[in-house]
Amino acid sequence: MANDSSTPQQFTEQASEIQAQMVTVEIEGKPFQVPAGVTLMKAMWYAGKEVLRGAGCLGGFCGACAAYYRTKDDPKVKTCLACSMAVEDGMSFSFMPAFPARKAIYNLQEIKDPKQDLFELYPEAPLCRNCNACTEACPQKIDVREGVWKAVFGDFKAVSDMFMDCVMCGMCAPVCIADIAPNLVAVYASRAQGVHFTEKPEGLAQRIKKIADGDYQKDWDRVLQLSDEELQNTTASIT
Amino acid sequence: MDITAQQNLVHQTRDARRAIDFPKLSPAERDALIKKYHPDHRGHAYRPIKFGPNAGDSTVKEVATLLEGDSTIPADFNLTPEYSVDVLVVGGGGAGCAAALHAHAAGANVLLATKLRLGDSNSVMAQGGMQIAVGPDDSPVQHFLDTLKGGHMKNDHDLLKVMVEEGPSIGQWLLELGVLFDRQSDGNLHVKKGGGSSKARLLTCSDYTGLEIMRVLKDEVLNQKVPLLEFGAVVELLSDGNGSCTGAVLQDLDNKRHVVVAAKTVILATGGIGRLHIQGFPTSNHYGATGDALVLAYRMGVPLVQIDTFQYHPSGGVYPEQLVGALVTEGIRSEGGHLVNAKGDRFVNELDTRDVVSSSIIKECEEGRGVRTAAGRSGVWLDTPLLDVAHGPGTLDKHFPAMVRQYERYQVDIRKDPVLIYPTLHYQNGGVKIDVKGETPAPNLFVAGEASGGLHGRNRLMGNSLLDLMVFGKRAGQTAAERAKSLPQGTLTLDHVAKFREEAKRHHVSSGLTSPMVLPAYTRQV
Ligand SMILES: Cc1cc2nc3c(=O)[nH]c(=O)nc-3n(C[C@H](O)[C@H](O)[C@H](O)COP(=O)(O)OP(=O)(O)OC[C@H]3O[C@@H](n4cnc5c(N)ncnc54)[C@H](O)[C@@H]3O)c2cc1C
Ligand code: SF4
Ligand code: SF4
Ligand code: FES
Secondary structure, three states, rough: OOOOOOOOOOOOOOOOOOOOOOEEEEEEOOEEEOOOOOOHHHHHHHHOOOOOOOOOOOOOOOOOOOEEEEOOOOOOOOEEEEEHOOOOOOEEEOOOOOOOOOOOOOOOOOOOOOHHHHHHHOOOOOHOOOOOOOHHHOOOOOOOOHHHHHOOOOOHHHHHHHHHOOOOOOOOOOOOOOOOOHHHHHHHHHHHHHHOOOOOHHHHHHHHHHHHOOOHHHHHHHHHOOHHHHHHHHOOOOO | OOOOHHHHHHHHHHHHHHOOOOOOOOOOHHHHHHHHHHHHHHHHHHOOOOOOOOOOOOEEEHHHHHHHOOOOEEEEEOOOOOEEEEEEEEOOHHHHHHHHHHHHHOOOOOEEEEEEOOOOHHHOOOOOOEEEEOOOOOOEEEEEEEHHHHOOOOOOHHHHHHHHHHHHHHHHHHHHOOOOOOOOOOOEEEEOOOOOOEEEEEEOOOOOOEEEEEHHHHHHHHHHOOEEEEEEEEEEEEEEOOOOOOEEEEEOOOOEEEEEEEEEEEEOOOOOOHHHHHHHEEOOOOOOOOOOOHHHHHHEEEEEEOOOEEEEEEEEEOOOOOOOOOOOOHHHOOOOOOOOOOOOOOOOOOOOOHHHHHHHHHHHHOOOOEEEOOOOOOOEEOOOOHHHHOOOOHHHHHOOOOOOOHOOOOOOOOOOOOOOEEEEEEEEEEEEEEEOOOEOOOOOEEEEEEEEOOOOOOOOOOOOOHHHHHHHHHHHHHHHHHHOOOOOOOEEEOOHHHHHHHHHHHHHOOOOOOOOOOOOOOOOOO
């Protein structure tokens, strides 16, 4: 380990020369050889494919890269985020196309009874038939079906906790036999929870008032008239 | 040695390490360390910009080349507009959504154009939190001083004062939209302490702060029916021939068609530069982080500030290979996680500023105390299991669900084993010059968010970016909307591009390279 000096560590999204071992994967039904262990996203690039729709944050947070995959000899088609899943030999995968789910339009501030209004905005929500397909489709392992019921029964707090992990990939929607888009129901319920059912933080209100009242003016005057050197000394003592 | 054997050393040394307190460096020591090891000080990676408003200033070669690049729009381009709006907002991240919502609320006719889908951005990935001085022992003035210290005293005081003072009311705005910040048992906002800050000041939504904020902002943009053009990348600005901005040319990436937008005001909120892979670094940034605003504004004659300094986040993934460059949340260090070298020793105070911590990691690796992976990378350990040991089992599950999941996907259990990290290209400290309203020296051209510069000095403090986006997104949006009310639509010309081309010719720059980059070229030529 004597010569560890590798800065800058040269970086390539294709990682081809360090991944000698190749595997065969099927992308949209067609076989390609790609380096073992790369993400599905990098496999796309390696296969020579342009990715536009399908790539976003590349970090597992935006849901742009929703994909279906199946491993060798397993009949079960699973879901994943293509930027955050590694290929394996014999895997088949395809990206999910954009799905035209309906989003309700609302003004949360003006809504009087958010729990009741859910049934007007998303009348399909209470028609859930408990098939559990949404939960099985969720790459974030959220208990989506349970969340839909919590929303219907007005437990918006539970919904907001359960869906904090939701990356809005939308994979729960196409599978729903009741035409529910559970993630959109959850966004509504979570926001309503924040707007209507969460305490207003007292300390924040006080801080805003103090700033408006000019309570910090003396401190500002003192700090802003300091010379660069004095400022430097002042900040140097901060721990 | 395989990774597992090396991990054992971290387990073995944990108790001994916990017994010692690792001091922060003195200002002189910090400076020396940074000068020697921080990538901002690697002279060979830099060169002067040949022409334009920052002629002679030094920046990294990757940025200089793009700034000097040619426009993709030919001189005789047909500028008949397809849209005519009051405010064109470019970029669907936090700054863009905030700008669009505020401009719309102020009565402007807005078009929001973004390169990928709405929300596909850096903003959605922010895990660590958002700095707002709300704690009883805290104040905007303290926030100002901490940020100045972090920025090596180079921050623009006016921009900074505006940001820290408007922080609390921004917090209020987000709460009113339904953002669920973590709370204390008394209902007040829960604040965490971030690296480089003297007070606990980070508002969080577990480790999904950016995701939560963006879910809400996106939903609101759709509720407000703000006209949207997704997969619409701005590739050139338009001017009236006298230096004022009057619109832009977009490219619809779905069909490659160009779309001309006449706009009384334009707000660029296109984010950072990670995908330029400066100095060969991997990055934590989203697919579209290619510094487009820098190029577009520069061609309009707008100067850039502090464009020689970038933030290399201390904790980018190194192993497994799929996570190279991905951000490992700073929260682990905030909560007491140690950094450990291949010898099992700590080597820096983990809560020092990012530039100090990154420099020290690079130092360990360059001096042979890094841990090497089979893929030939090196890094140091971040002792994640320590958090469950120190604060009780379940701590990681409760406070870092996103990170647990990030590694679980590759069969790594961060509750049991430490993870390897190395600095990753994370943030553009400088950017396009703006005033306190978010306006650039080119009239009616605004820039908000990471694309703008000056506020953060030479090193952005953790959590200040999310606040920056909201504050200056709002200011730019409101000012642009107000301005548009009394402003006639100016003529649409490419005069600034013609001028720029002449200058390029005069300086014998003919690389043939066009910019902005729009998307990185990752597709292998097969
Ligand atoms: C992984 C990660 C974690 C972070 N964590 C934190 C944190 O905890 N706290 C914090 O304060 N900061 C954090 N940051 C920094 C912060 O998230 C970013 O600086 C901030 O989100 C930038 O916001 P923005 O709106 O300026 O740009 P972005 O959010 O990146 O949005 C830019 C938008 O513009 C679009 N765009 C780009 N070019 C064009 C073009 N030519 N035409 C049209 N559209 C275009 C992009 O597609 C994107 O939608 C983090 C950053 C990363 C990458
Ligand atoms: S709840 Fe639906 S949209 Fe959210 S992550 Fe799961 S599948 Fe995706
Ligand atoms: S998929 Fe639809 S019907 Fe089935 S459980 Fe989920 S919400 Fe209910
Ligand atoms: S690209 Fe954003 S989650 Fe995969």
